[in-house]
Amino acid sequence: KAGVTQTPRYLIKTRGQQVTLSCSPISGHRSVSWYQQTPGQGLQFLFEYFSETQRNKGNFPGRFSGRQFSNSRSEMNVSTLELGDSALYLCASSTGTTNTGELFFGEGSRLTVL
């Protein structure tokens, strides 16, 4: 069974640009969550999508957005990039039907903002 796949794995952007990251969940999983991981703040929850609807949202500015498609694949977008957006962005999937807390993570997309 294929795991959670994130693309691209690495990318470099400059301030003011925007970026789109992609996540393909485990087959059959309908929930996709996104996290930002930085050395200073650790792992922080961005948002969660289930059946193409944002179900939960963390405390991030509106520059961070996402969406989910009918095949459960998800994308997140960060607009007007700032230096502080440099981070590892992790996607996690789950069935989404019961809140067991068991998430399956991808390897992440490492974003560097110059």
Add this chain to the structure above:
Amino acid sequence: GNSVTQMEGPVTLSEEAFLTINCTYTATGYPSLFWYVQYPGEGLQLLLKATKADDKGSNKGFEATYRKETTSFHLEKGSVQVSDSAVYFCALTPLGKGSQGNLIFGKGTKLSVKP
């Protein structure tokens, strides 16, 4: 609010040493508690979990017991191996609406095991 505090690393041990990584939490009610592990270059994976007070989660020789009275969920292993070198995260899932997919993580503890 909900929060997780775990001991700062890095922790360096010799092979076959005993491991303890402390984790305490603050939460409303009785959340489920987790330990996730991140091996170098990989995503996080669930190591073990406990869903109610006095539950003991265990996996791959690691154990943690949900202690309501001390709001703790310390990770232990009797004899570590070089292959256990990784970053360990304690986490909880908030209760109620808004909790799906939302785990509250500690800052992580990096463990290095030397042969």
